[in-house]
Amino acid sequence: MSLNSLDFIFLFLPLAIILHCLLVKKGLFHLAIVGVIGASAVFAGWRNLVDPTLILFSILINYLVGLAVCSKSSAQKARRKLILIFGLTANLSLLAFFKYSKFFLDNINAVMHTANPLVTIYLPLGISFLTLQQIAYLIDAYRGHIKEINFLEYCVFCSFFPKLSSGPIVRYGELVPQIVRSMRSLSLGVLAEGTTLFAIGLFKKVVLADSMAHYADPTFHTASFGRDLGMVEAWGGVLAYTFQLYFDFSGYTDMAIGIARMFGITLPENFNSPYKATNIIEFWMRWHMTLSRFLRDYLYIPLGGNRKGVLRHHLNLMVTMLLCGLWHGASWTFVIWGALHGIYLSINHGWRRLGVSCSHAIGWILTFIALSMAWAWFRADSVPAAGRITASLIGLNGLWVDGFRGALHSLSKPAPEYNYLAQFFVELKVAVSFGRWTIYPVNILLSEPFIHTYWLLASGVIVLSLPNTREWLDLANQHPTATLTIRKAIFIGVLLFFVLLASISSHPSAFIYEKF
């Protein structure tokens, strides 16, 4: 079940909240926790029973390993380390089996000219996120950051449904202490806050991300079919995907954080206007922040970070980003995407060492271009397709694939979905005559390339000049409900109306990160 599905919005979520509020109101706190776990199990099991079974199995193993690892006796340090290694291996093996076995076997078969059969192609719900959370939990337990572990609370930590499929990646220490506290802070205030966040996220997903997908997808499909694109078409598609991915994932995150708020729980932020970044280092401090934090604390720093010399620093960056790429998906395109970011980060750190200043504007332009070119690898179905798009992005296939005449032709007719509207203006005789030529300006203004451009411009304005969700809601404020004004309520009502309108022309689509 997806957070933007009708089943979820009109059935599952209201029922889960009502049940939770009733139990909390009656003071049945333990039962309320069981209720949240039950709701999460139903959420996970909506597709099939494999997912909740797997999650439960994984939770049980990790809970027991965690108990053994967080033992206070220092005399058993070696034994605890051994158990930790077992726990980490178990988690990574489960992830490897479901997520990477096909990739591994495909490559073995390709290199060795063998035909080893596939083990599985099934990807359990949220396995990538669950694995990282449980690895962080085991390491925190080993490091002594976790003092006591309650099984029910651990279940909520792992399976809490808003963050189950795509995060944010939460630490044990930041979620579990809130569980009991949240029951006391449950109020209409948090419900209003949660609803606002949820509505903004839904708008980002249904109106913005899905509309951008309409322009991004054809570009990548064309490349997958082995056809070249012109530079303008390639940039149009790649920029559309750049915005689509942000709206899709940050929309999901807003929805997840909003739902958690409805339960009185605060999940960590995942995005802080990432496309405003003026360099790649800053970008990673603003994009998928909980993943960056995980990679920094549990991979980059243990590898030595920047403390072991310049060469090792760059190597650590590269290893971290390669694994970051591989975590996103079992494909060489993700590995190359990770490698590109490893290179970008190395260049950025190298530049800093040189101490040469660069204006913010130039920094922003270079960063945005580099990011967009890397997203082409992130989105493409295959390495050849990504290579083809990259070639087009740098202008190796000309400006337009059908030449200037083809480009003019596509400007002369309205986009199919705006045909009726354009026809009205044609009948209104809104036209400009040049000798024997008659031009209908509205046909041009409502043509596919123009509509595409409007969407890109609107996205650019939203992403670069408007406050992000957190800033707009002033969530840093101690009493965020005090910032919920009539204007904001009207604005949210209008956003929800746009969601309703957008859902007329498109079917609910899955979130991009749900596939990871």
Next chain:
Amino acid sequence: MKISSPVKYLVTIALTLSLVSILYSAAFLYQLGALVAAEYWIYESRIVKHELLKQIQDTRKLIIVGGSSAFFGIDSSLIEKGLGISTYNLGLHAGLPFDFILREITPYLKHGDIVVLHLEYNYYTFPTPYSVWFTDQIMAFYPEYFWQLKAREKIKFSFSVPPQRVLAGVMTKMMGEHLEDVRKRQLKSSNRILGLIHAAWAQKGYRPDNMHSFDNMYSFLNIDPHGDAIFGTGQLNRESAAQYYKIEGLDRDFVESKYFWEVLRDFFVNYRARGVDVYITWPPIVEGILDFNSQRVLNSVRAISERINEIGIPVLGNPSEFQYDIGLFLDTAYHLTSQGKTEHTNRLLGCFKGKGIYFPSP
């Protein structure tokens, strides 16, 4: 401007959403009947075809039901002669939903009648009756259809209309009377349409004017007294044909339409019980474009045939039997020339006779 109570905040969100939705619904209802660009020849042709059915409602008859492949591809008088039963062609446009085209004939069906479903392949995969094309036609010239729908269907219908179309409708309704093109679309009355067509049929050997004009091809004046198209124009190329079949659904992964099969089953069960025989046959397609040995086409044909067999409807022929040379097609991959029409009808007659369907005294 601060709201102390979150209740007020939540209520304001709900009120705003409701208010804007009500305004949008009002705009939607206001623009129903606005003469936006649409295929008005369908409105006029429906009236003619209803008139045909009215005239013969007490006679035992064979009715061909389908889209334009039937309209341009069936020679009803040839079937009438061949089988010995009055035959009428109700085919018009493949964009009209299946329940809609069945609803057109059901008031006129009686015991002993035969219905032949000559359906384009898109019918088997249409997920919903309310395509953008169909809702546009209905809103432009047949808003009564919308009002006849049940509340649930009305919501589904309105949720199938793009907001841009609603906006075009509102603007046309507000300013249409000042626009020459819109004024030209003013709906003709039934009496006027029937007067014109009867006058045309009264002429011996009637043929419409300018038989190279698409406007005249898609016109109620291009209907003969059996409901068949009198003429067609245009010449198909292989690339367009291939593209057409991809869009139509035969040469792609088969996606079953729950809506279609439910309507078909209900119709078949209800009307068989009333003594109406129902058959299904296949539309004409261009020879050599579809690979009937390819897995995709095989899967599609198999899926459709299996579902028809499950319901128990007798089938006339199989898809590959109705392939014709591309020279026998007009402007689309479903519209046959008059020579193609004769050939297709003869093959269909062969299928009828193969099933032992023959009526010695009409």
